[in-house]
Amino acid sequence: MISHLGPQLALADGVALAYKLRNEQKCALAFTGEGGTSEGDFHEALNVAAVWDLPVIFLIENNGYGLSTPTNEQYRCISLVDRAKGYGMEGVQIDGNDILAVYDTIAGVRDYCIKHQKPYLIECMTFRMRGHEEASGVKYVPPHLFELWEKKRSSSQL
Numbered sequence: 809m810i811s812h813l814g815p816q817l818a819l820a821d822g823v824a825l826a827y828k829l830r831n832e833q834k835c836a837l838a839f840t841g842e843g844g845t846s847e848g849d850f851h852e853a854l855n856v857a858a859v860w861d862l863p864v865i866f867l868i869e870n871n872g873y874g875l876s877t878p879t880n881e882q883y884r885c886i887s888l889v890d891r892a893k894g895y896g897m898e899g900v901q902i903d904g905n906d907i908l909a910v911y912d913t914i915a916g917v918r919d920y921c922i923k924h925q926k927p928y929l930i931e932c933m934t935f936r937m938r939g940h941e942e943a944s945g946v947k948y949v950p951p952h953l954f955e956l957w958e959k960k961r962s963s964s965q966l
């Protein structure tokens with residue numbers, strides 16, 4: 809289902825708990841925007857996953873905005889991956905536009921979660937070049953950010 813934001817993350821904990829209890833060599837993966845991490849459910853889900861040693865990957869797509877709210881109005885830590893330490897889990901921040909880095913990171917983290925029966929936080933850095941949804945537009949985004957990220961996109965295609 810779409811649009812759960814924070815509350816869907818605890819469901820991934822439940823899936824991971826089922827794998828653990830059945831001794832299955834699997835791990836759960838929950839995907840959230842950085843806006844979803846500003847909800848209380850995010851914190852509960854990560855804390856329970858750490859305390860119960862659940863094999864679950866929490867994947868954050870940090871695209872700079874939660875709807876129209878920029879990240880500097882959402883949190884005060886430098887990076888969202890810094891939160892991993894607070895829950896007692898490992899975490900990594902990667903270039904979310906580098907598809908091979910994303911693939912390799914998730915493949916390696918999956919193996920780690922299954923082998924060590926632990927959760928993991930991955931923060932993928934990217935930028936939202938369009939509105940949260942087509943109707944809302946992007947008037948709240950300073951134009952230089954589009955130029956900056958457009959350049960990054962062009963240089964990564966060289």
Ligand SMILES: Cc1ncc(C[n+]2csc(CCOP(=O)(O)OP(=O)(O)O)c2C)c(N)n1
Nearest residue numbers: 811812813841842843844871873874875940
């Ligand atoms: C539980 C819940 N709370 C609030 C909303 C309303 N809402 C929908 S999207 C959104 C912002 C989400 O931000 P982010 O996860 O960064 O997504 P993005 O805007 O980058 O697509 C909010 C607050 C919702 N759908 N569900």
Ligand SMILES: [Mg+2]
Nearest residue numbers: 841842873874
């Ligand atoms: Mg976002």
